[in-house]
Amino acid sequence: MTEVWVLGGTGRSGRAIATALRERDIRPVLAGRDAERLTAAAGGDRTVVAASVAQTAAEIRRQRPAVVINTIGPFTATAPELVRACLPASHYVDLANDIAAVAATLGGNAAAAAAGRTVVTGAGFGVTATESVVVKLCEGRAAPQRVRVDMVPSLAMEAGAVGEALAGTLLEGLPGVEGGRRFQGRGYRGGRLVAARLGGDATRLTLPDGTAVTTAGMPLGELIAAQRASGAPDVVAASSEAPSSPLVRAVLPLATALLAVGPVRSFARRRLAAVTVAARPRPREHSWGHAIARWADGTTREGWLRLGEAQAWTGAVPAEIARRLLAGEGRPGAYTPAALFGPSLAESCGGEFLTAEITR
Numbered sequence: 001m002t003e004v005w006v007l008g009g010t011g012r013s014g015r016a017i018a019t020a021l022r023e024r025d026i027r028p029v030l031a032g033r034d035a036e037r038l039t040a041a042a043g044g045d046r047t048v049v050a051a052s053v054a055q056t057a058a059e060i061r062r063q064r065p066a067v068v069i070n071t072i073g074p075f076t077a078t079a080p081e082l083v084r085a086c087l088p089a090s091h092y093v094d095l096a097n098d099i100a101a102v103a104a105t106l107g108g109n110a111a112a113a114a115a116g117r118t119v120v121t122g123a124g125f126g127v128t129a130t131e132s133v134v135v136k137l138c139e140g141r142a143a144p145q146r147v148r149v150d151m152v153p154s155l156a157m158e159a160g161a162v163g164e165a166l167a168g169t170l171l172e173g174l175p176g177v178e179g180g181r182r183f184q185g186r187g188y189r190g191g192r193l194v195a196a197r198l199g200g201d202a203t204r205l206t207l208p209d210g211t212a213v214t215t216a217g218m219p220l221g222e223l224i225a226a227q228r229a230s231g232a233p234d235v236v237a238a239s240s241e242a243p244s245s246p247l248v249r250a251v252l253p254l255a256t257a258l259l260a261v262g263p264v265r266s267f268a269r270r271r272l273a274a275v276t277v278a279a280r281p282r283p284r285e286h287s288w289g290h291a292i293a294r295w296a297d298g299t300t301r302e303g304w305l306r307l308g309e310a311q312a313w314t315g316a317v318p319a320e321i322a323r324r325l326l327a328g329e330g331r332p333g334a335y336t337p338a339a340l341f342g343p344s345l346a347e348s349c350g351g352e353f354l355t356a357e358i359t360r
Contacts, residue, residue: 003063004322005029005048007056007082008071010037012158013095013124016315017069018045024323029065031056053078057085064089067322069123074172075101079121083108087115091325093318095124099186100174102127102221102336106228109334118330122221123321123337124314126151126239129289131225131338132346133303136353137293139343143231144293149222150205150215152240152288153310159279164269172265174219183260186219188227188235201236207288208304208354216242225336230293282309289351303355305346316349 004021008014009030018028018041031048032038038047048063050056053072060068060082068090072078075096083105086092096102105121112119122128130149138144173182180186180195187196202216215238223237289305307313317337324330324341337345343353 002326003029003046003065004067004069004326005031005060005065006069006071007031009047010034010041011071012311013071013314015041016311017071017318018042018315020315020319021322024319026319026323026326031059053081057081060085060090061088067091067093067325069318069322070094074098075121076104076172076175079105083112083119086119087111087117089117091118091120091322091330093120093123093321093325095314095318096121097124097126097221098174099219099221099224100177102224103177106224106334106336113333116332118325118332118340119334120318120321120330120337120340121334122225123318125153125287125310125317126289127221127225128317128337128346129287129305129307129313129351130222130237130291131229131336132343132351133289133291133305133353134226134229134293135338136343136355137291137301137303138230142295143233144295145232146234146294147226147230147232148201148203148236148238148292149226150203150238150240150288150290151220151222152205152207152213152215152290154282154284154287154308155310156282157278157280160276172269173260177219181260184219185217186223187217187237188223188233191233196236199242201238203238205240205290207286208306209284209286211284213240215240218242221336225339226291228336229339232293287313289346298359300358301355302358303353305351305353307346307349307351313349313351317345320345320349 006014006017006028009032021028027045029046030038030042033051035049068086102121179193185196185198186193199216206212218239220237227235286306287310292302294300
């Protein structure tokens with residue numbers, strides 16, 4: 001079977017991926033819980049109705065699609081069961097962007113390789129954009145001493161509720177991640193994951209278009225991807241979406257301590273899921289992935305990946321990965337996007353690299 005399933009097909013990411021698949025002459029199969037909404041989103045394409053992750057996994061085992069693209073968070077909860085369902089007959093792709101989910105899925109490399117299937121995690125804006133820049137900077141070179149990656153999305157917001165899946169991803173912390181407590185940041189020091197301050201390592205970046213943003217440390221999947229791509233013992237991952245003001249950073253320790261209490265976290269998750277956001281245009285013309293790598297001899301290389309609206313790119317990347325998997329271009333095992341396909345993946349989705357070398 002050559003079907004490509006998009007799980008969470010009525011959501012914003014699912015709809016963007018379906019559009020990008022159709023642009024590549026691939027008719028998606030949309031899967032989700034609500035038959036009426038699926039039919040409206042599918043526009044005549046096939047749908048699969050499944051009321052839970054367990055039912056979705058059962059349908060994957062029964063129908064054996066060629067590729068499954070998972071957009072359903074929190075990925076720490078959904079990815080393990082769905083990957084297991086895929087391995088007998090299907091390749092798997094997801095949009096995870098948190099350390100816990102990305103690390104756990106990559107930890108299944110041996111099982112994926114034994115099954116002869118390709119598993120790709122982090123196939124959204126943050127991991128793919130920053131990892132691609134790191135791969136570009138480090139091509140043909142020994143491992144640098146230190147790497148910092150920054151994701152700077154330009155994202156148009158749709159009106160609507162935050163939703164249970166996103167709220168869960170934001171508030172569940174880092175279950176099972178070594179190096180610190182569940183509600184702490186992370187970084188690499190000496191090749192090991194260690195605790196880091198949430199919103200720490202704040203830096204004012206001047207973008208190539210002349211505008212400026214502040215980025216700060218966040219425990220994101222790009223931390224894992226950047227370390228694996230570069231081999232650097234010291235790595236920081238940061239985002240323009242991270243809290244960077246002194247006031248917010250001052251109250252974060254108390255807020256995260258409260259989230260460690262189960263009933264408080266459940267209450268906060270329900271409340272956040274119900275919050276509605278207003279529609280807004282994207283704040284700048286371009287989104288950016290950024291990395292800077294420093295070698296022990298004093299060489300410093302800096303790179304940028306320029307692309308358009310972040311959500312549209314998050315649709316294009318998994319669609320292009322699916323196209324390549326259908327064409328037989330994958331390899332058995334578990335990967336992040338640029339580790340599998342190199343920087344060309346970002347370019348084929350409309351990204352443009354800008355790099356510079358600075359010797360100090």
